[in-house]
Amino acid sequence: MGPRNFLVAFILGTAIVAGIWVSLSFRAPSTIPNSATMLPAAIELPQFSLLDQHGRAIGKDVFAGEWDLVFFGFTNCPDICPLTLQLLSQVKVLLADAGHQPLPRIVLVSVDPQRDTPAAINSYISYFGKDHLGITGELDELRKLTSALGIFFEKGDGDNYAVDHSTVVLVIDPRSRMSALFSAPQRIDDLVHDLPLIMARE
Amino acid sequence: MMRLALILALACMTVGCADETGPPLVAANVSIVRPLPGTQTSAGYLELANHSRNTINITRVSSPEFESVEMHETIIENDVARMRPLANLSIAPGTTASFERGGRHLMLLRPYGTADYVTLQFYAGDLMLLSVRVGSESAAN
Numbered sequence: 099m100g101p102r103n104f105l106v107a108f109i110l111g112t113a114i115v116a117g118i119w120v121s122l123s124f125r126a127p128s129t130i131p132n133s134a135t136m137l138p139a140a141i142e143l144p145q146f147s148l149l150d151q152h153g154r155a156i157g158k159d160v161f162a163g164e165w166d167l168v169f170f171g172f173t174n175c176p177d178i179c180p181l182t183l184q185l186l187s188q189v190k191v192l193l194a195d196a197g198h199q200p201l202p203r204i205v206l207v208s209v210d211p212q213r214d215t216p217a218a219i220n221s222y223i224s225y226f227g228k229d230h231l232g233i234t235g236e237l238d239e240l241r242k243l244t245s246a247l248g249i250f251f252e253k254g255d256g257d258n259y260a261v262d263h264s265t266v267v268l269v270i271d272p273r274s275r276m277s278a279l280f281s282a283p284q285r286i287d288d289l290v291h292d293l294p295l296i297m298a299r300e
Numbered sequence: 301m302m303r304l305a306l307i308l309a310l311a312c313m314t315v316g317c318a319d320e321t322g323p324p325l326v327a328a329n330v331s332i333v334r335p336l337p338g339t340q341t342s343a344g345y346l347e348l349a350n351h352s353r354n355t356i357n358i359t360r361v362s363s364p365e366f367e368s369v370e371m372h373e374t375i376i377e378n379d380v381a382r383m384r385p386l387a388n389l390s391i392a393p394g395t396t397a398s399f400e401r402g403g404r405h406l407m408l409l410r411p412y413g414t415a416d417y418v419t420l421q422f423y424a425g426d427l428m429l430l431s432v433r434v435g436s437e438s439a440a441n
Contacts, residue, residue: 173336176343177374177405178381180333180439221338225439250380258340258409260383265376281379283402 131295133280133288140275144246148235151220156233158274165202165297166231166270167289170249172210172261173222179206182284183226186267189289190227198294202269207243208234209251209263247276269296324352325391325422325429332418334436335411344369344406344420345399346432350391358389360423367410369420374402383407 143158150156167186171179186204193201206223208214211234214222219232234240244251251263265282267289278296280289328347335342350356361369371386386404391397399405406420419433 173339174341175383176333176341176407177372177383178376178402180336180343181401184439218338222336225336254383262380262382264379265381266379282376282381 128291129295131278131288131292133285134269134278134292134296135281136278136296136299137276140271140273140277141247143270143274143276144242146239146242148233148239148243149216151216151223151232151234153216160231160233161270161272161274163272165200165272165293166205166268167202167293168205168207168268168270169265170207170209170244170251170263172208172263173214173218174210175260175263178265178282180226182265182267182282183223183230185284185286186289187227187230188286189293192286192290193293196290200297202293202297203229203231205231205233205270207240208232209240209244209249210253210261211235211237211240212253269293322351323430324350325356326351327420327422327430327432330420330432330434332408332415332420332434332436333439335408335415336439340410342366342408342411342415342436343401344408344418345401346406346420347396347398348389348391348422348430349396350393353393355393356391356429357424358391358422358429359387359425361406362421362423363408363419365412365415365418366408367412370407370409371399371404372407373404376402 143161145158147155147157150160169182169186171182183204183206190201190204204227206219208219214234216234219234223230223232247268249264251261254260254262267280267284268276269278271277277299326349328349330346332344333342348358358371361371363369371389373384373386375382375384389397415436417433418436419431421428422430
């Protein structure tokens with residue numbers, strides 16, 4: 099290969115490498131969720147009457163006007179519930195660090211209303227961050243919410259009973275509708291990637 | 301974060317040590333979640349390595365800082381978490397059993413105090429094989 103051919107080959111090679119680099123660097127962010135299940139049609143929440151962590155009566159409207167990440171658990175659940183609340187809290191911090199607006203609110207709905215008084219929910223939920231919402235109340239009213247959203251829970255036996263429960267994280271839109279969900283095990287990176295996509299659909 | 305601080309109670313005569321100088325059961329990466337305010341339960345995670353020549357069966361765990369300690373397993377099937385007690389944990393020679401978040405874990409019931417430091421004692425029948433003392437950690441880490 100003569101010097102002229104070598105020069106042409108060098109320039110072409112450099113251009114190809116530069117082209118690949120530019121296309122990788124400037125490609126549009128993925129619009130496909132990593133793990134979220136986007137509902138084709140959002141599901142309207144039913145009317146219900148429960149209590150927040152301050153003992154105030156709340157209903158469907160408590161979800162209006164903001165995005166919510168809703169998890170169903172109980173305060174005496176030692177493993178999966180703190181794990182999930184910790185994960186959701188970290189997701190919110192990462193979204194805030196990335197400058198994302200609006201930030202979702204984190205909501206724990208107790209599936210153990212017998213033990214989870216508003217005060218118990220309050221001390222528990224506030225441990226994971228400020229501005230979280232805790233919900234508890236009468237079992238019949240709780241079932242209105244869970245059955246409409248496909249959430250399962252079942253109390254175990256004995257004094258130190260556990261409660262089997264769904265582990266999905268629901269995304270409730272500002273119009274009080276479930277628009278997406280994340281199945282377990284949830285991953286922080288997936289939620290940080292997918293939530294802005296879900297919120298942009300509204 | 302404080303890790304494993306103390307190991308005692310060897311039981312080579314019963315379970316048979318592979319190495320006469322080392323303990324049969326060794327704990328690592330011990331993490332005890334400090335009980336959250338107002339709650340009666342907490343969780344513990346660790347790895348238990350069987351360095352002996354025989355299978356070790358953990359039949360009981362206790363702690364002076366808690367009324368009771370149970371071995372549990374969180375099983376997630378079809379997006380439903382079910383927590384089930386484990387009556388016995390069998391660790392084959394040369395293997396390690398892990399207690400980890402979202403899976404097998406220790407459930408610590410009814411703390412006597414703030415449980416800033418927690419001692420865990422692992423038994424095979426009436427024989428204590430291992431005692432581990434660690435500082436507990438915030439659940440919101």
